[in-house]
Amino acid sequence: xxxxxxxxxxxxxxxxxxxxxxxxxxxxxxxxxxxxxxxxxxxxxxxxxxxxxxxxxxxxxxxxxxxxxxxxxxxxxxxxxxxxxxxxxxxxxxxxxxxxxxxxxxxxxxxxxxxxxxxxxxxxxxxxxxxxxxxxxxxxxxxxxxxxxxxxxxxxxxxxxxxxxxxxxxxxxxxxxxxxxxxxxxxxxxxxxxxxxxxxxxxxxxxxxxxxxxxxxxxxxxxxxxxxxxxxxxxxxxxxxxxxxxxxxxxxxxxxxxxxxxxxxxxxxxxxxxxxxxxxxxxxxxxxxxxxxxxxxxxxxxxxxxxxxxxxxxxxxxxxxxxxxxxxxxxxxxxxxxxxxxxxxxxxxxxxxxxxxxxxxxxxxxxxxxxxxxxxxxxxxxxxxxxxxxxxxxxxxxxxxxxxxxx
Amino acid sequence: xxxxxxxxxxxxxxxxxxxxxxxxxxxxxxxxxxxxxxxxxxxxxxxxxxxxxxxxxxxxxxxxxxxxxxxxxxxxxxxxxxxxxxxxxxxxxxxxxxxxxxxxxxxxxxxxxxxxxxxxxxxxxxxxxxxxxxxxxxxxxxxxxxxxxxxxx
Numbered sequence: 200x201x202x203x204x205x206x207x208x209x210x211x212x213x214x215x216x217x218x219x220x221x222x223x224x225x226x227x228x229x230x231x232x233x234x235x236x237x238x239x240x241x242x243x244x245x246x247x248x249x250x251x252x253x254x255x256x257x258x259x260x261x262x263x264x265x266x267x268x269x270x271x272x273x274x275x276x277x278x279x280x281x282x283x284x285x286x287x288x289x290x291x292x293x294x295x296x297x298x299x300x301x302x303x304x305x306x307x308x309x310x311x312x313x314x315x316x317x318x319x320x321x322x323x324x325x326x327x328x329x330x331x332x333x334x335x336x337x338x339x340x341x342x343x344x345x346x347x348x349x350x351x352x353x354x355x356x357x358x359x360x361x362x363x364x365x366x367x368x369x370x371x372x373x374x375x376x377x378x379x380x381x382x383x384x385x386x387x388x389x390x391x392x393x394x395x396x397x398x399x400x401x402x403x404x405x406x407x408x409x410x411x412x413x414x415x416x417x418x419x420x421x422x423x424x425x426x427x428x429x430x431x432x433x434x435x436x437x438x439x440x441x442x443x444x445x446x447x448x449x450x451x452x453x454x455x456x457x458x459x460x461x462x463x464x465x466x467x468x469x470x471x472x473x474x475x476x477x478x479x480x481x482x483x484x485x486x487x488x489x490x491x492x493x494x495x496x497x498x499x500x501x502x503x504x505x506x507x508x509x510x511x512x513x514x515x516x517x518x519x520x521x522x523x524x525x526x527x528x529x530x531x532x533x534x535x536x537x538x539x540x541x542x543x544x545x546x547x548x549x550x551x552x553x554x555x556x557x558x559x560x561x562x563x564x565x566x567x568x569x570x571x572x573x574x575x576x577x578x579x580x581x582x583x584x585x586x587x588x589x590x591x592x593x594x595x596x597x598x599x600x601x602x603x604x605x606x
Numbered sequence: 607x608x609x610x611x612x613x614x615x616x617x618x619x620x621x622x623x624x625x626x627x628x629x630x631x632x633x634x635x636x637x638x639x640x641x642x643x644x645x646x647x648x649x650x651x652x653x654x655x656x657x658x659x660x661x662x663x664x665x666x667x668x669x670x671x672x673x674x675x676x677x678x679x680x681x682x683x684x685x686x687x688x689x690x691x692x693x694x695x696x697x698x699x700x701x702x703x704x705x706x707x708x709x710x711x712x713x714x715x716x717x718x719x720x721x722x723x724x725x726x727x728x729x730x731x732x733x734x735x736x737x738x739x740x741x742x743x744x745x746x747x748x749x750x751x752x753x754x755x756x757x758x759x
Contacts, residue, residue, distance in 0.1 A: 260692075261665070265665050265666050265691075266665055266666065266690075266691045266692055267665070267666040267691055270691075462665075462691070462692050465692065466691060466692070530669070531669045531671055531687065531689045531694070532668065532669065532689050532694075534694060554691060554692060555668040555669070555689070555690075555691050557666075557691060584671070584687065
């Protein structure tokens with residue numbers, strides 16, 4: 200997902216302050232008609248979804264529950280999200296691993312079949328084109344999901360490099376899953392609920408693992424992953440079976456798993472300390488600056504061989520000039536682009552995501568500060584609408600993650 | 607009307623979600639601005655807050671930025687902000703004048719704006735400098751219609 204969820208939050212609010220209503224209304228109408236709809240669109244509307252434009256799609260920002268309630272319910276029970284706007288694709292061919300390793304920082308060759316990882320697509324300068332969860336299905340099949348807002352540029356980027364790679368005799372091809380939908384099922388009831396809908400033993404499937412299995416009578420790609428910090432799954436389901444699956448999940452949970460929109464999804468990922476591409480990570484930010492050095496495989500650090508490797512490897516050796524940090528702050532929630540100052544009032548960086556944490560009941564945020572001022576406990580100031588408020592650097596995640604891992 | 611306000615208040619105490627979209631309440635004797643603030647005028651004294659419709663669209667209010675007493679406000683211009691979980695919204699003053707009182711309770715209980723938008727969730731009191739400005743505002747009926755049109759655009 201991603202690509203400016205915060206702006207999306209504002210689209211609701213901005214309307215509250217519009218003066219030239221008629222012009223605005225017409226403009227919104229024209230653009231809303233152009234928005235793409237997932238196969239669950241009518242299901243969302245029937246369930247009270249407040250639909251808003253997001254990355255060219257009409258998506259639910261919330262349903263009847265408030266964002267606060269939805270966020271808390273995800274951690275106490277569970278959430279079901281429609282994330283079909285995200286783009287799933289497979290790379291196939293005997294050289295697909297070698298091909299993908301040119302574009303991402305992960306040790307793809309080192310992944311065991313049926314496992315995956317978060318990774319970053321980089322550009323020649325070492326900046327992030329997108330973040331993505333990749334899975335090695337087999338040695339000649341990689342499955343990955345990229346952000347909706349990055350779809351066009353990501354596919355163009357992959358295609359361009361694929362052409363060059365094939366021209367040199369490399370064996371790789373792709374398939375984009377426009378015939379499938381994607382559901383994210385998250386929270387403590389995710390496993391027990393999904394178990395009612397499949398014969399496979401989900402207790403043997405751990406965080407980061409992938410399997411192609413039958414769920415509710417349809418062939419699904421199941422990944423034990425997510426974007427909330429909770430245990431859970433992302434389920435790629437044939438689009439004709441998506442609504443039935445969503446209904447079955449809600450029903451099997453006896454209504455405890457609630458439909459949850461992009462608003463709570465943003466609160467949840469922020470509480471989990473996860474980056475939102477377009478806010479916390481952009482073209483000019485490297486994975487090292489973003490605190491994702493752990494995602495750069497050991498072998499990749501030694502060998503390089505991905506776009507921007509020189510810049511990235513030098514940053515690993517010398518330390519980056521700026522770093523992504525977690526923030527606590529007083530006063531109003533610090534939103535993206537709020538200035539961060541040191542105790543003397545000098546600029547040291549900028550907030551990239553921020554809001555009120557429904558679970559912690561206080562302001563949390565993340566942003567970039569100069570190296571040296573990135574240590575937990577460092578006092579700082581945040582400027583919001585001309586006033587400065589006290590804050591401090593803190594460790595992330597803000598809310599402990601509960602990924603399902605072997606004990 | 608009153609029963610709806612009561613219902614939304616009760617719900618907020620009970621932590622039940624009320625989904626007011628499309629039938630947010632209005633109060634008869636108040637005046638309303640297009641930017642969704644209400645004002646209660648008595649002589650040259652005005653009490654200002656945001657409407658039920660506005661709080662419903664914003665969701666859980668977590669912070670209210672209040673002006674200092676003595677600040678001059680102008681009709682249609684911002685004097686503070688309401689923060690919900692996800693978004694920031696400016697609050698505009700429906701009338702011009704000087705801030706004479708702010709609702710300090712909102713500092714510790716910003717949720718009053720959701721639970722009681724027309725009563726305990728008031729935001730500021732203003733000494734009006736030009737009472738003629740009030741005539742440019744909408745009455746409850748006009749405002750209800752305005753919200754309906756906005757939701758159905």
